[in-house]
Amino acid sequence: MELLKTGYMGTLSLGWDNYLFLELTGRQERSSTLKDQSFFYPSANLSFLFSNAFRMPAWWNHGKLRLSYGVVGNAPETYAANIIYEQGSDNGFIWNYVPSSWGNANIRPRKKYEYEIGLKASSSTTGWASTYPTTTTA
Numbered sequence: 001m002e003l004l005k006t007g008y009m010g011t012l013s014l015g016w017d018n019y020l021f022l023e024l025t026g027r028q029e030r031s032s033t034l035k036d037q038s039f040f041y042p043s044a045n046l047s048f049l050f051s052n053a054f055r056m057p058a059w060w061n062h063g064k065l066r067l068s069y070g071v072v073g074n075a076p077e078t079y080a081a082n083i084i085y086e087q088g089s090d091n092g093f094i095w096n097y098v099p100s101s102w103g104n105a106n107i108r109p110r111k112k113y114e115y116e117i118g119l120k121a122s123s124s125t126t127g128w129a130s131t132y133p134t135t136t137t138a
Contacts, residue, residue, distance in 0.1 A: 004032035005075065019052035021045075031075035031109070039109055043070035051121075059123045066118040073109040111138045 007029040014022045023045045030038040050056075051063035085096040118131040 006030050017053075019049045021047040021049075025070075029073070029075075033075050033077065034107065034109065039073055041071045041073055041111075044068065059125075061122050061124060062127075063121045064119070066116075066120070068114075068116045068118075070114045071111055072114070073111045075109045076107050112136070113138065 007027055009025065009027045012024045025043045027041045028038055029041065045066065045068040047067075048065045049063065050065060051060060056063065087094060087096050089095070113136045114133065116131060116133040118129065120129040121127065
C-alpha cells in the first residue's frame with residue numbers, strides 16, 4: 001500500500017512602506033495513514049528593515065530584524081495506525097482480540113514547532129548576521 005498525502009497551502013504577503021513585511025502561510029494536510037483526520041500547519045514571518053525606516057549613516061547599507069514562527073509535521077509510516085485483530089478459539093468458540101503491540105488508533109503526526117529571531121547588518125566593507133533558533137518536537 002502506498003502512502004497518499006493531499007494538502008492545500010495558502011500564503012499572504014504584506015508590505016508597508018518598503019520597511020515592514022509580514023508573511024503568513026497555512027497548510028491543511030491529510031494523510032492516508034490517519035483516516036478522517038486533517039492537520040493544520042501555520043507559519044508567520046515578520047521582517048523590519050530598520051535601514052529603510054530610519055536615516056542611517058552613509059556607510060550603513062542594510063539592516064534587518066526578523067522574527068518567525070512555524071509548525072511542520074510528518075504523518076506516521078504506512079500501517080502504523082492500523083489495528084490488526086488476532087483470532088483465538090476455545091472449545092469451538094472463536095473470538096477476535098487486539099494485541100497491544102499492533103497499531104495505534106490514537107496516533108498523531110509528529111509536529112515540530114520552530115521559533116527564530118535574526119539580526120542582519122552590512123556596510124560597504126563588512127557584514128554580519130546572527131540568528132537564534134529554537135525547536136520543540138511533539
